[in-house]
Amino acid sequence: MPETSTQPRTTQSAAYTPTDRTVPTRSKERAAYDHEMVHAILDEGYVCHLGFVRDGAPVVLPTLYARAGERLYVHGSTGSRPLRMTGQADPGLAVCLTVTHVDGLVLARSAFHHSINYRSVVVHGIAHQVTDPEEKRLALDALVDHVVAGRSADSRPANTKELAATAVISLDLNEVSAKLRTGGPNDDEEDLGLPYWTGVVPVTRGHGTPVPADDLAPGIELPDYLAG
Amino acid sequence: MPETSTQPRTTQSAAYTPTDRTVPTRSKERAAYDHEMVHAILDEGYVCHLGFVRDGAPVVLPTLYARAGERLYVHGSTGSRPLRMTGQADPGLAVCLTVTHVDGLVLARSAFHHSINYRSVVVHGIAHQVTDPEEKRLALDALVDHVVAGRSADSRPANTKELAATAVISLDLNEVSAKLRTGGPNDDEEDLGLPYWTGVVPVTRGHGTPVPADDLAPGIELPDYLAG
Numbered sequence: 001m002p003e004t005s006t007q008p009r010t011t012q013s014a015a016y017t018p019t020d021r022t023v024p025t026r027s028k029e030r031a032a033y034d035h036e037m038v039h040a041i042l043d044e045g046y047v048c049h050l051g052f053v054r055d056g057a058p059v060v061l062p063t064l065y066a067r068a069g070e071r072l073y074v075h076g077s078t079g080s081r082p083l084r085m086t087g088q089a090d091p092g093l094a095v096c097l098t099v100t101h102v103d104g105l106v107l108a109r110s111a112f113h114h115s116i117n118y119r120s121v122v123v124h125g126i127a128h129q130v131t132d133p134e135e136k137r138l139a140l141d142a143l144v145d146h147v148v149a150g151r152s153a154d155s156r157p158a159n160t161k162e163l164a165a166t167a168v169i170s171l172d173l174n175e176v177s178a179k180l181r182t183g184g185p186n187d188d189e190e191d192l193g194l195p196y197w198t199g200v201v202p203v204t205r206g207h208g209t210p211v212p213a214d215d216l217a218p219g220i221e222l223p224d225y226l227a228g
Numbered sequence: 229m230p231e232t233s234t235q236p237r238t239t240q241s242a243a244y245t246p247t248d249r250t251v252p253t254r255s256k257e258r259a260a261y262d263h264e265m266v267h268a269i270l271d272e273g274y275v276c277h278l279g280f281v282r283d284g285a286p287v288v289l290p291t292l293y294a295r296a297g298e299r300l301y302v303h304g305s306t307g308s309r310p311l312r313m314t315g316q317a318d319p320g321l322a323v324c325l326t327v328t329h330v331d332g333l334v335l336a337r338s339a340f341h342h343s344i345n346y347r348s349v350v351v352h353g354i355a356h357q358v359t360d361p362e363e364k365r366l367a368l369d370a371l372v373d374h375v376v377a378g379r380s381a382d383s384r385p386a387n388t389k390e391l392a393a394t395a396v397i398s399l400d401l402n403e404v405s406a407k408l409r410t411g412g413p414n415d416d417e418e419d420l421g422l423p424y425w426t427g428v429v430p431v432t433r434g435h436g437t438p439v440p441a442d443d444l445a446p447g448i449e450l451p452d453y454l455a456g
Contacts, residue, residue, distance in 0.1 A: 109384055
């Protein structure tokens with residue numbers, strides 16, 4: 001484990017242009033803007049936290065999302081608040097969409113330097129309703145495949161009634177940043193001799209054995225994309 | 229696994245009063261307001277998503293938090309945006325603080341009924357700077373103990389300089405709701421015969437073996453509160 005908590009990121013991929021909103025006021029060295037890093041963090045999450053403003057106050061709701069290239073999709077009932085608000089807002093709804101992974105608990109010798117190893121992506125922008133039927137259908141496939149890759153081809157596609165009941169909003173990846181903390185604790189020099197255990201407790205995410213529905217018909221085997 | 233996705237919650241504990249902002253427009257049966265449920269969800273999380281409004285636009289940032297009774301604390305550098313904004317705002321900063329756990333991937337026979345099992349808490353309110361030195365000290369202990377229970381007593385407490393560099397904001401648990409989805413898929417009657425595997429893939433969170441810092445002094449054993 002490296003002693004420093006941050007490492008320069010020198011990938012060669014395309015990068016998002018930093019803006020006033022995507023340059024952190026603190027720990028600037030933890031920020032990253034390359035597409036590859038941002039995509040990887042987004043693709044690993046199940047749920048994003050979608051922020052919007054309602055009656056002047058912030059609202060943050062957890063919701064499913066999916067990425068297709070440089071565009072994110074969020075879906076929900078046509079009756080749900082942010083989706084309804086997006087449909088009513090012209091030119092769209094100002095949102096902030098954030099995805100975070102917790103990777104470790106950083107235990108320093110000093111209370112002050114306790115921290116969390118994490119990877120997050122914050123996207124600022126204007127969300128728009130997806131009205132094109134073909135894009136909507138592709139977005140819904142992407143949302144199912146984001147939960148389990150390959151699943152949209154192995155389930156019944158949405159019918160006309162379901163498509164009408166579902167709203168999809170899109171958010172382009174333009175104003176985007178990743179932020180990461182990795183590595184061990186950063187205790188001050190004068191604390192190195194203190195008699196406290198120090199290090200990192202990894203936080204892991206895994207999947208349990210799939211639990212079939214009670215009414216699963218006999219003879220239907222677990223699909224390959226769920227095995228292991 | 230029950231076939232229905234929601235169960236009535238009938239605990240006897242105190243409950244938060246629902247408001248316009250904490251009654252969902254959809255899936256009302258998934259909402260819960262009892263203290264016990266809300267506390268349990270909050271106490272299990274490491275990172276919350278803190279939403280606030282800056283220049284009219286929403287901002288959602290991941291951050292550490294802790295609960296002490298009916299009050300939440302968030303801390304950060306005195307230079308960080310939401311903490312600075314809270315100090316400048318009178319009577320405080322309107323925030324929405326959300327904590328979410330993903331428990332399972334719900335694979336229905338129809339794409340439409342795919343879902344996630346989750347537990348979330350959404351807190352609306354006004355965040356205030358903690359200025360009382362004693363409350364600030366207790367809040368910082370709570371933040372360290374939220375990461376690892378018992379750790380604040382086994383690390384060097386913040387000194388005067390560190391206390392001055394750290395801002396703590398508080399948010400009372402008044403306007404609060406939990407939202408949960410549990411159980412298996414909810415396919416429509418006419419889809420029950422479709423030849424697709426259906427069920428839930430559990431999503432688990434765990435901890436890896438603690439990794440000592442490179443400069444951990446020899447002879448310092450892993451503390452009991454980290455063993456297992």
